[in-house]
Amino acid sequence: MKLAGAGDAIPREKVLLDKRYPFFIAETIGVNVHYQKLHWHDVLEINYIKSGCGYYIINGKTFEFRQGDILLINSNDLHCAYEVRDLVILVVEFDMSWFAGSLRYDPEILSPFKDMGVHFTNLLDRTSPYIGELRALLQSMQEEHEREQRSYVSMVHAALLRFLSCVNRHFRSEEASKCRPEIGSMQLEKVRRVIHAMEERVAHPWTLEELAASAYLSPSRFSDIFRRAVGTPPLEYLIQLRLEHALALLETTPLKISDIAMECGFRSLSNFNHLFRKHVGMSPKHARIRSKANP
Incomplete structure (x- = not known):
């Protein structure tokens, strides 16, 4: 791509x-x-x-x-x-x-x-x-x-x-x-474009190799540039984007939690629950209940 x-x-x-x-x-x-x-x-x-x-x-x-x-x-x-x-x-x-x-x-x-x-x-x-x-x-x-x-x-x-x-x-x-930062303007522009692609297709099963190829860089070089620009490795950043999208769906839609997990690119409900609790600090069910209690 x-x-x-x-x-x-x-x-x-x-x-x-x-x-x-x-x-x-x-x-x-x-x-x-x-x-x-x-x-x-x-x-x-x-x-x-x-x-x-x-x-x-x-x-x-x-x-x-x-x-x-x-x-x-x-x-x-x-x-x-x-x-x-x-x-x-x-x-x-x-x-x-x-x-x-x-x-x-x-x-x-x-x-x-x-x-x-x-x-x-x-x-x-x-x-x-x-x-x-x-x-x-x-x-x-x-x-x-x-x-x-x-x-x-x-x-x-x-x-x-x-x-x-x-x-x-x-x-x-x-x-x-x-x-001055070691990352040049052209490299930052590549990071911008990759992030835009990730945000546009958050559920896509991105791999490090695919992301790196989209920026015309080797996986190791791409990972280094991305981490220095954003502060986190590319696939971890992708998880953050997916969880942010999932949280918005939990708060604004009646979709089942299992459907939200699939909608956001998580291939199993157990993995989604684990990552959501780890990064958000509560279960998806608790996040939905809290959003209804504090509209």
């Missing part, structure tokens, strides 16, 4: 933001299954780790983060997140067009994203004396956004402008290019 053409690669997620106020900010507790999948989107993103710890895989590079850290995620960054303990993240997303006017008098204002991997890294230096200022600005954005007092849009825009200016001035590094 060959991969689809260039136009059929995994599309960037379209994040819908108000054109007059292209900004989103909210706290997330833990990491849901969606963000454990490799994805990319069309907005710029800032993550402030309010508590706990975990790690991001961004363009094949692993960044371990802990309370107080700040990460920048570009609009073309392939990334997924994993929680280790007690994770609360303040997520900020915004459209770069919001700063089109600012670029006229400060063409470097978006450099922290445009020069990512050259002069900036995704994880900002936690030892910098200016990291506290960035945390305070993010907290200010959250408060203004939630209170919606008069002129709050201007206040949020001003705080975000200061945030970007501070990063551009104090977090630029000539050493950043040395930290």
Whole structure:
């Protein structure tokens, strides 16, 4: 099986933001299954780790983060997140067009994203004396956004402008290019396409050899690239996709559990029950009962 053409690669997620106020900010507790999948989107993103710890895989590079850290995620960054303990993240997303006017008098204002991997890294230096200022600005954005007092849009825009200016001035590094991931853009594109094929045909009896051949790579080379890009081997990732699909069917359809197992590519009910309990932490029957109790 060959991969689809260039136009059929995994599309960037379209994040819908108000054109007059292209900004989103909210706290997330833990990491849901969606963000454990490799994805990319069309907005710029800032993550402030309010508590706990975990790690991001961004363009094949692993960044371990802990309370107080700040990460920048570009609009073309392939990334997924994993929680280790007690994770609360303040997520900020915004459209770069919001700063089109600012670029006229400060063409470097978006450099922290445009020069990512050259002069900036995704994880900002936690030892910098200016990291506290960035945390305070993010907290200010959250408060203004939630209170919606008069002129709050201007206040949020001003705080975000200061945030970007501070990063551009104090977090630029000539050493950043040395930290570039070993996985190239063409290899990441192959991973995107393979994941898209797996998601489109989640019940297909994929083998490692078939997945590798679809990317025109040997099984060992493909496994190495996939693991470094996604953080887990390809067939384990396939199991995660199948279990995610199964959980959605359990919560939204009256299908029998045995039928759901077959629908999601599991060849035996006992294997499905075992893997579901191992990865989800409960039996499929319990998951269905819980979803009905908490609609």
